[in-house]
Amino acid sequence: MLAPQLTPTRTVLPLDGMWRFRVDWNNDGIDAGWQNSRLDTRHEMAVPASVNDVFADEAVRNHVGCYFYQRDVQIPMEWGDRQIVVRFGSVTHHAVVFAGDTEITRFKGGYMPFEADLTAHATLGGTVRLTVVVDNRLDYTCIPPGRINILGDGRREQEYLHDFYNYSGIHRSVHLISRPRTHVSDVTITTDVTAGDAGATGIVTWDITAEGEPAEVTITIIDQRTDEPVATGSGHAGSATITDVNLWTPGVGGLYDLEIRLVDQDGTLIDLYRQHFGVRTVEVAHNQFLINGRPFYFTGFGMHEDHETVGKGHVDAHVLQDMELLSWIGANSLRTSHYPYSEQWMDYCDRQGIVVIDETPAVGLNLGVAGGILGGTEVPATFGPDTLNDQTQAQHKLEIERLIARDKNRPSVVLWSIANEPESQTDASREYFAPLAQAARDADPTRPVGFVNVMLAPYDRDKITDLFDVIMLNRYYGWYFQTGDLANAEREMRAEVEGWITTHPGKPIIFTEFGADTVAGLHSIYHQPWTEDFQVAYHRMNSRVFDAYDEIIGEQMWNFADFQTKVGIVRVDGNKKGAFTRDRRPKAVARYLRDRWRKLDAAAYGRREPKQN
Numbered sequence: 128m129l130a131p132q133l134t135p136t137r138t139v140l141p142l143d144g145m146w147r148f149r150v151d152w153n154n155d156g157i158d159a160g161w162q163n164s165r166l167d168t169r170h171e172m173a174v175p176a177s178v179n180d181v182f183a184d185e186a187v188r189n190h191v192g193c194y195f196y197q198r199d200v201q202i203p204m205e206w207g208d209r210q211i212v213v214r215f216g217s218v219t220h221h222a223v224v225f226a227g228d229t230e231i232t233r234f235k236g237g238y239m240p241f242e243a244d245l246t247a248h249a250t251l252g253g254t255v256r257l258t259v260v261v262d263n264r265l266d267y268t269c270i271p272p273g274r275i276n277i278l279g280d281g282r283r284e285q286e287y288l289h290d291f292y293n294y295s296g297i298h299r300s301v302h303l304i305s306r307p308r309t310h311v312s313d314v315t316i317t318t319d320v321t322a323g324d325a326g327a328t329g330i331v332t333w334d335i336t337a338e339g340e341p342a343e344v345t346i347t348i349i350d351q352r353t354d355e356p357v358a359t360g361s362g363h364a365g366s367a368t369i370t371d372v373n374l375w376t377p378g379v380g381g382l383y384d385l386e387i388r389l390v391d392q393d394g395t396l397i398d399l400y401r402q403h404f405g406v407r408t409v410e411v412a413h414n415q416f417l418i419n420g421r422p423f424y425f426t427g428f429g430m431h432e433d434h435e436t437v438g439k440g441h442v443d444a445h446v447l448q449d450m451e452l453l454s455w456i457g458a459n460s461l462r463t464s465h466y467p468y469s470e471q472w473m474d475y476c477d478r479q480g481i482v483v484i485d486e487t488p489a490v491g492l493n494l495g496v497a498g499g500i501l502g503g504t505e506v507p508a509t510f511g512p513d514t515l516n517d518q519t520q521a522q523h524k525l526e527i528e529r530l531i532a533r534d535k536n537r538p539s540v541v542l543w544s545i546a547n548e549p550e551s552q553t554d555a556s557r558e559y560f561a562p563l564a565q566a567a568r569d570a571d572p573t574r575p576v577g578f579v580n581v582m583l584a585p586y587d588r589d590k591i592t593d594l595f596d597v598i599m600l601n602r603y604y605g606w607y608f609q610t611g612d613l614a615n616a617e618r619e620m621r622a623e624v625e626g627w628i629t630t631h632p633g634k635p636i637i638f639t640e641f642g643a644d645t646v647a648g649l650h651s652i653y654h655q656p657w658t659e660d661f662q663v664a665y666h667r668m669n670s671r672v673f674d675a676y677d678e679i680i681g682e683q684m685w686n687f688a689d690f691q692t693k694v695g696i697v698r699v700d701g702n703k704k705g706a707f708t709r710d711r712r713p714k715a716v717a718r719y720l721r722d723r724w725r726k727l728d729a730a731a732y733g734r735r736e737p738k739q740n
């Protein structure tokens with residue numbers, strides 16, 4: 128899906144701000160026809176933001192079901208004979224959109240952009256009543272999955288299997304877009320590099336889809352450093368070369384624009400769209416992760432889109448602050464745990480050279496973990512007709528394809544993570560994941576594919592790692608296991624690493640989570656879990672293990688910052704494993720990591736030079 132873009136042929140108007148708002152307490156608002164007239168409410172809701180933390184009302188916060196959002200949209204008189212669409216960056220978890228009384232789209236899945244065509248419902252110079260019904264319910268057909276329980280007093284309770292708060296709302300910007308009826312609707316750009324005496328040459332290949340009347344395509348490739356054209360071409364599918372190419376480089380960036388012009392036979396411009404891209408290579412070989420042929424060592428975090436007041440609502444300043452803190456601490460990468468992040472966030476990574484492991488919203492596909500670590504009791508089989516079934520798998524496949532469709536042109540994305548901590552030690556899990564790993568490869572043959580392995584499925588139990596290119600491990604030695612006993616934890620952790628190395632030769636290992644809950648300001652001279660001192664000692668121990676094995680090619684601490692979770696006896700106002708507090712103040716461990724990662728970064732891509740064999 129293309130981004131909203133202001134170009135000579137396209138207009139974009141923001142629809143963010145205050146919308147009329149009403150909670151659909153009985154989830155029968157659509158049947159009652161609320162969308163057919165001005166919402167009967169005095170409440171308003173800010174877009175974008177999560178609903179949950181802005182109303183001083185526990186019932187609104189805990190509501191399981193639908194919220195109605197509504198606003199009137201003025202259609203400019205001068206828009207003429209064009210296509211008019213409304214585009215949502217994300218609505219969590221599902222949306223039904225009405226123009227006036229008419230349903231114009233429904234979308235299942237909370238972290239992806241979608242559009243609804245308003246053309247037939249918009250009169251130039253008139254207004255359209257736009258109603259969005261946001262549904263926060265998760266069941267086993269959803270990614271992420273969940274289950275709704277009916278409590279003794281008749282209330283609905285949303286049970287879910289992931290460790291972050293089930294925020295809901297219109298989470299990313301809404302745009303009104305006008306574009307020519309004949310327009311570019313998609314572009315896929317792939318790149319390659321050949322080395323020569325006069326510097327590297329970039330080979331850029333494009334594949335463009337257009338809608339409407341047949342039109343010709345002309346291409347100009349522009350270097351963003353100078354705004355100067357460096358290559359030209361033509362055709363819906365084609366390629367061009369960039370001599371002395373500026374490679375997209377971790378820590379630096381380096382972008383080009385593919386400027387696409389649709390023109391008619393006389394050469395008159397019909398549509399113009401610019402897609403940014405970078406020229407770089409990514410490859411997994413001999414236990415290494417190579418970017419532009421050089422071994423890359425990942426430092427950084429698993430993160431969350433999570434803040435006071437706005438919950439998961441996108442705010443540019445929040446993204447910028449998080450990115451500035453990544454730079455301050457010397458991190459070169461992040462994982463979009465546990466769902467795709469906003470497009471603005473990803474654009475920033477592309478521009479600034481931040482390396483991204485891009486994750487689908489497939490989290491909590493493991494009833495064993497939910498029953499164990501996170502405090503539930505009943506543990507039915509994860510995969511089965513009444514739990515995660517064919518419908519779940521179909522939705523999961525769709526989420527993989529959507530993520531790749533949205534982010535395929537991003538140089539920052541070097542690896543797809545198709546799930547976080549799913550069950551992976553059973554035959555059923557292999558049956559479930561084999562087609563999904565293939566779906567990712569079919570959708571993008573250019574990038575490695577992985578999934579994030581849970582502690583319950585170590586090398587001698589796991590049944591799916593051979594389907595993937597890298598090993599990504601979430602491990603909590605010294606926290607959930609051997610709690611407080613770091614000597615024993617280190618022994619166990621080393622033994623497991625050695626097990627993976629022996630059983631999976633050639634596959635590099637990234638530690639995608641390791642962490643210890645820590646209350647800022649709590650101290651002890653002992654190895655006392657929850658203190659800042661223990662958090663530092665815990666991470667020192669992890670660093671020792673990472674430094675001991677060449678096969679370990681990355682460390683992404685859990686988590687960048689403290690974040691909100693559901694209520695539970697293992698959580699004190701949320702998860703406290705952050706290097707920063709929820710309001711982004713550093714804990715002691717942040718200084719430790721800053722010292723460590725800035726030294727590693729001194730060796731550019733990471734700490735190790737290519738092996739000499």
Ligand code: BDP
Pocket residue numbers: 289290291465547548601640685702704
């Ligand atoms: C892992 C999950 C992550 C949790 C973390 C924890 O991947 O979402 O927040 O553990 O328990 O299981 O802190």
